[in-house]
Amino acid sequence: MSDSNNSRPVVSGQVASWLGVIAFVAVAIAVIAYAYLAFRTTDGVDANRRIAEKALRADLESKAKGKLTDSGRNADGTYHIPLDTAVALIAAKPEILAQLRQSNEGPGATAPAPVFTNGTK
Amino acid sequence: MKNLNLILAGVFFTLAASFGGLLLSGQVQLGQLNRAPAEEGGPLFPPKEPGLAIQGRQVYLSLGCVTCHTQQVRPAGQGNDIARGWAQRPSVARDYILQSQVLLGNRRLGPDLVNYGARVKSDDEVHAHLRTSMPGSVMPAYGFLYTQSKDGSFRPTEDAVALVAYLKSLKIDYSSPEAKQKQ
Amino acid sequence: MSQAYSSRGSVSRIDASISVPVRLFIFSSLVWLLVASVLGVIVALKLQVPSFMGECPWFTYGRIETLQRNAFIYGWASNALFALNLWIMSSLARFELKSSWLPVLGGAVWNLTLTYGLVQVLLGQLNGFALLEMPKEVAPALVVAFVFAALWPAVAFARRPTGNVFVSQWYIIGATFVFPVITVVAQLMLLWCPTLGVMQALVHSWFYQNLILLWLGGSALSAVYYFIAKESGRTISAYYLATVGFWTYFLFASWTGPATLLGSPIPVWVQSVGVIASLMMLVPIVITAVNFFGTLAPRNGIAQSWNNTTLRFVLVGAVSFTLAALLNVVSSTRSLNALVRFTEFAQAQEHLTVYSFVSMVIFGAAYYILPRLTGAFWPSAKLVYLHFWSCAAGSLLLVVTGLTQGWAAHGRTDFAVSAAPGLLAAVLLLVGHFAFALNALGMLTAENAPSNRRAY
Numbered sequence: 001m002s003d004s005n006n007s008r009p010v011v012s013g014q015v016a017s018w019l020g021v022i023a024f025v026a027v028a029i030a031v032i033a034y035a036y037l038a039f040r041t042t043d044g045v046d047a048n049r050r051i052a053e054k055a056l057r058a059d060l061e062s063k064a065k066g067k068l069t070d071s072g073r074n075a076d077g078t079y080h081i082p083l084d085t086a087v088a089l090i091a092a093k094p095e096i097l098a099q100l101r102q103s104n105e106g107p108g109a110t111a112p113a114p115v116f117t118n119g120t121k
Numbered sequence: 122m123k124n125l126n127l128i129l130a131g132v133f134f135t136l137a138a139s140f141g142g143l144l145l146s147g148q149v150q151l152g153q154l155n156r157a158p159a160e161e162g163g164p165l166f167p168p169k170e171p172g173l174a175i176q177g178r179q180v181y182l183s184l185g186c187v188t189c190h191t192q193q194v195r196p197a198g199q200g201n202d203i204a205r206g207w208a209q210r211p212s213v214a215r216d217y218i219l220q221s222q223v224l225l226g227n228r229r230l231g232p233d234l235v236n237y238g239a240r241v242k243s244d245d246e247v248h249a250h251l252r253t254s255m256p257g258s259v260m261p262a263y264g265f266l267y268t269q270s271k272d273g274s275f276r277p278t279e280d281a282v283a284l285v286a287y288l289k290s291l292k293i294d295y296s297s298p299e300a301k302q303k304q
Numbered sequence: 305m306s307q308a309y310s311s312r313g314s315v316s317r318i319d320a321s322i323s324v325p326v327r328l329f330i331f332s333s334l335v336w337l338l339v340a341s342v343l344g345v346i347v348a349l350k351l352q353v354p355s356f357m358g359e360c361p362w363f364t365y366g367r368i369e370t371l372q373r374n375a376f377i378y379g380w381a382s383n384a385l386f387a388l389n390l391w392i393m394s395s396l397a398r399f400e401l402k403s404s405w406l407p408v409l410g411g412a413v414w415n416l417t418l419t420y421g422l423v424q425v426l427l428g429q430l431n432g433f434a435l436l437e438m439p440k441e442v443a444p445a446l447v448v449a450f451v452f453a454a455l456w457p458a459v460a461f462a463r464r465p466t467g468n469v470f471v472s473q474w475y476i477i478g479a480t481f482v483f484p485v486i487t488v489v490a491q492l493m494l495l496w497c498p499t500l501g502v503m504q505a506l507v508h509s510w511f512y513q514n515l516i517l518l519w520l521g522g523s524a525l526s527a528v529y530y531f532i533a534k535e536s537g538r539t540i541s542a543y544y545l546a547t548v549g550f551w552t553y554f555l556f557a558s559w560t561g562p563a564t565l566l567g568s569p570i571p572v573w574v575q576s577v578g579v580i581a582s583l584m585m586l587v588p589i590v591i592t593a594v595n596f597f598g599t600l601a602p603r604n605g606i607a608q609s610w611n612n613t614t615l616r617f618v619l620v621g622a623v624s625f626t627l628a629a630l631l632n633v634v635s636s637t638r639s640l641n642a643l644v645r646f647t648e649f650a651q652a653q654e655h656l657t658v659y660s661f662v663s664m665v666i667f668g669a670a671y672y673i674l675p676r677l678t679g680a681f682w683p684s685a686k687l688v689y690l691h692f693w694s695c696a697a698g699s700l701l702l703v704v705t706g707l708t709q710g711w712a713a714h715g716r717t718d719f720a721v722s723a724a725p726g727l728l729a730a731v732l733l734l735v736g737h738f739a740f741a742l743n744a745l746g747m748l749t750a751e752n753a754p755s756n757r758r759a760y
């Protein structure tokens with residue numbers, strides 16, 4: 001038993017056997033785990049529905065954000081502009097607000113009212 | 122058989138056999154289970170769990186309720202679960218598919234809870250049961266779930282509210298294709 | 305019981321090479337045993353006086369019972385079996401461990417992880433699956449610790465100088481292999497990528513039966529074979545059957561999970577498979593019984609074993625194993641199972657396996673191993689006596705009251721349990737364990753010099 005044995009391997013025989021046993025156990029676990037994960041189908045109807053709902057929510061949210069930050073034409077023919085621009089416009093020219101109110105009280109705004117009241121009756 | 126690897130391989134085979142025979146084939150049969158209507162075109166069962174009930178399950182888990190309470194009712198031929206009035210029908214696999222942790226339980230120091238929500242009448246009844254100890258019951262009072270205000274009345278903590286919501290959500294009062302078959 | 309002290313004064317080179325890890329495992333197991341016994345008394349007391357320690361969410365019955373179970377299985381039994389498996393295998397395979405720091409590291413990580421997990425349980429972070437209650441980061445750490453602490457018996461077997469094989473070695477290798485595999489697979493299927501609905505209950509029953517019957521039971525069976533042959537000086541009767549016994553035990557035990565779920569909402573065919581596997585367990589039960597009692601029964605062997613401390617414990621363990629296994633077969637018939645399921649009957653069955661069988665065998669083995677490991681004598685014969693009778697009486701009381709109360713409960717609609725016998729039994733076990741721990745700690749701390757050895 002001399003400590004000055006230069007040809008001593010990096011991994012002793014016992015440790016090498018130990019690593020061999022570990023490898024065996026690891027392979028066994030991997031095989032069984034793989035079998036489970038392969039048989040486990042994650043795409044149940046419920047999971048699919050949840051993924052679809054999540055995508056829809058994200059889509060609606062980005063659209064709603066877009067309405068606040070971009071200018072564009074609404075479905076009813078009116079226009080929308082970003083909130084910041086609108087605030088800046090009103091600040092620069094306060095009388096624009098009165099004009100807007102007037103146009104809202106015009107014939108265009110009254111049109112949907114009967115439909116709405118009919119619906120609630 | 123004197124070689125280590127052969128023995129290990131043999132033991133692996135025994136484990137893999139039971140894994141495949143019980144768990145993989147069980148997975149094939151039950152892994153795809155979805156909500157289903159009791160009859161054509163009806164609402165889907167089991168119903169979605171309310172958010173508060175999902176929080177309440179964590180309280181149920183955290184207090185270790187599963188140690189004394191099961192959540193399964195056996196068919197009429199096996200045991201007297203239905204005769205005891207715990208539910209109208211035996212529980213079936215589909216009843217559990219929405220639960221994150223299935224708490225079937227294996228010991229009854231108290232009644233089964235799978236249909237508890239259908240048995241109790243009001244939140245107050247459940248709160249009273251949690252806050253005070255019933256005579257003749259080994260279930261202690263869970264006083265720490267309540268705070269007493271100055272006028273002597275008890276206020277449930279958030280945990281208590283969630284737990285009661287969970288307990289009230291435990292219901293198998295709907296029917297399902299398998300349940301009809303099993304009865 | 306005087307033969308317990310026939311220890312050789314010197315410590316062999318093999319024992320010296322594994323002394324440090326084995327001492328660590330035994331010391332840790334003693335600490336956990338005491339913790340679990342105190343918790344056991346609290347659990348029994350809470351059944352008697354439900355309001356006891358009821359003011360704080362930390363000490364609900366569910367949490368304390370969970371702590372007790374985990375401390376007992378992972379703290380006491382598993383640590384002790386690390387020591388037992390390593391010692392028996394080293395002695396059979398003439399193995400001198402070189403890198404003893406690796407199992408020491410494993411033991412340290414195991415116990416620290418377990419402590420962390422149990423504190424988390426106390427604080428309310430627990431899952432609903434028995435013996436997998438600890439938070440989901442605990443089990444991987446336990447498996448890594450296990451790999452460091454407990455795979456050395458397999459190394460010893462692989463590197464043995466002769467080709468001889470004794471049946472104990474198979475059981476140790478099998479048990480050692482089973483633990484990491486079932487733990488990782490069960491964790492994966494229950495907590496990391498959970499399966500759907502009642503599949504979870506099925507997975508859990510598979511894990512639980514394998515853990516109890518194969519990891520704990522397999523390791524303990526190895527010790528029963530070893531000590532019966534060693535201490536009686538006889539060859540195992542019908543030894544050629546032992547191979548069949550080993551393979552049938554491992555093959556059928558791992559299918560018995562669903563037999564613990566009869567009447568549950570899992571598919572009926574799965575339940576039937578479990579029942580059939582339980583019936584098939586009769587093969588290894590009969591073979592082990594022939595091996596054990598066929599060896600000891602002739603030529604007044606039972607009486608001789610009764611006078612030998614190690615064999616007395618091991619004999620109680622072997623009888624308990626046979627009884628528990630037979631009881632499992634009987635109670636897996638549907639009609640009987642329907643009556644006793646969910647009652648204290650099932651608790652008594654589990655106690656018979658985990659305590660009367662596994663723990664009693666560990667005690668017996670410790671009485672053999674510790675003198676050889678430390679070169680010291682058992683400090684007190686009276687404590688050994690107290691230990692045996694206190695534990696035997698407590699255990700018998702628990703099993704008998706559990707079985708009778710469970711049986712009496714069928715057909716009733718109330719939940720009345722008489723908790724007093726359970727409390728008495730828990731106190732008896734605590735006393736016995738204190739006696740054992742006192743004795744064992746005395747040996748572990750004894751100086752290994754002949755001048756310090758007390759004469760008997």
